[in-house]
Amino acid sequence: MEFFNILNLVLRYCPTDPSEVELMKRFAKIGVGAGQSFDAGGLSPETTKAIEDGRADAWADFAALLKQFLTKGK
Amino acid sequence: MVDSYRVQYNYFVDSKGTEFKAPWNHIANTPRVYTPADTAIQTPNSDTPYSWLGLNLRAEPIVLTVPEIEKKRYYSIQFIDAYTFNIDYAGSRSTGNDAANFLVVGPNWKGETPSGMKKVFFSETLLLMPIYRVQLFDASDLDNVKKVPAGLRRRCRPSSANLLPGQRRQLISLSRSPSKHRRPPWSSSTS
Numbered sequence: 001m002e003f004f005n006i007l008n009l010v011l012r013y014c015p016t017d018p019s020e021v022e023l024m025k026r027f028a029k030i031g032v033g034a035g036q037s038f039d040a041g042g043l044s045p046e047t048t049k050a051i052e053d054g055r056a057d058a059w060a061d062f063a064a065l066l067k068q069f070l071t072k073g074k
Numbered sequence: 075m076v077d078s079y080r081v082q083y084n085y086f087v088d089s090k091g092t093e094f095k096a097p098w099n100h101i102a103n104t105p106r107v108y109t110p111a112d113t114a115i116q117t118p119n120s121d122t123p124y125s126w127l128g129l130n131l132r133a134e135p136i137v138l139t140v141p142e143i144e145k146k147r148y149y150s151i152q153f154i155d156a157y158t159f160n161i162d163y164a165g166s167r168s169t170g171n172d173a174a175n176f177l178v179v180g181p182n183w184k185g186e187t188p189s190g191m192k193k194v195f196f197s198e199t200l201l202l203m204p205i206y207r208v209q210l211f212d213a214s215d216l217d218n219v220k221k222v223p224a225g226l227r228r229r230c231r232p233s234s235a236n237l238l239p240g241q242r243r244q245l246i247s248l249s250r251s252p253s254k255h256r257r258p259p260w261s262s263s264t265s
Binding site: 003006007009010011013014015017 | 075076078079080130132156157181182198199200201
């Protein structure tokens with residue numbers, strides 16, 4: 001989950017786009033954003049599970065795309 | 075964004091690493107083709123000599139100067155921002171092969187464009203990675219290609235070098251200035 005602190009570093013160089021103000025407010029709730037600090041150990045069990053589930057969803061999507069690529073060539 | 079910064083960290087920050095190219099805002103030429111030993115970027119071309127440049131536009135805009143490049147030789151500068159958007163290109167198919175100056179400016183910059191700029195490139199992010207590619211016709215052509223980066227070298231410079239003091243202040247005041255660049259969390263080096 002150190003991923004998010006690297007993201008926070010890069011976000012310091014990315015002024016928020018006007019269309020993403022609300023998005024960044026949501027990210028800020030878990031410590032993601034320019035100048036924020038992400039503390040994986042400080043999250044509630046529910047939030048930790050939600051993040052892990054989200055990661056599992058992403059890997060499942062990726063596996064499906066990979067399968068599609070390997071079987072259909074596109 | 076994180077993986078893109080991983081590449082930039084290897085190329086422009088980790089000066090003791092084997093993949094290091096040059097500090098921010100300095101061009102590094104790689105006048106050879108890539109081999110399996112070049113591992114920072116997943117799938118670089120292995121028949122294309124590259125020049126690398128990590129731009130930090132925090133202090134002020136940057137001027138990129140390119141020499142005249144022979145008409146038959148394709149070249150491009152691909153501008154990739156911190157979101158990994160391809161925001162624009164300079165080169166044979168967009169700005170042509172003539173010698174030129176390009177001004178690269180960061181978000182919210184509203185200064186006057188200095189004279190002599192062929193084009194202004196606007197970046198939404200303060201970190202930006204322009205990637206230079208120069209066509210190599212065959213293996214025996216490498217010495218000719220090496221002359222192109224020689225023309226690029228030392229021509230990446232703060233735009234203030236071309237400007238009057240008053241203009242320089244104007245450029246700086248209109249640039250965004252987040253706090254100083256920090257080392258990423260995975261770095262334990264003290265350099």
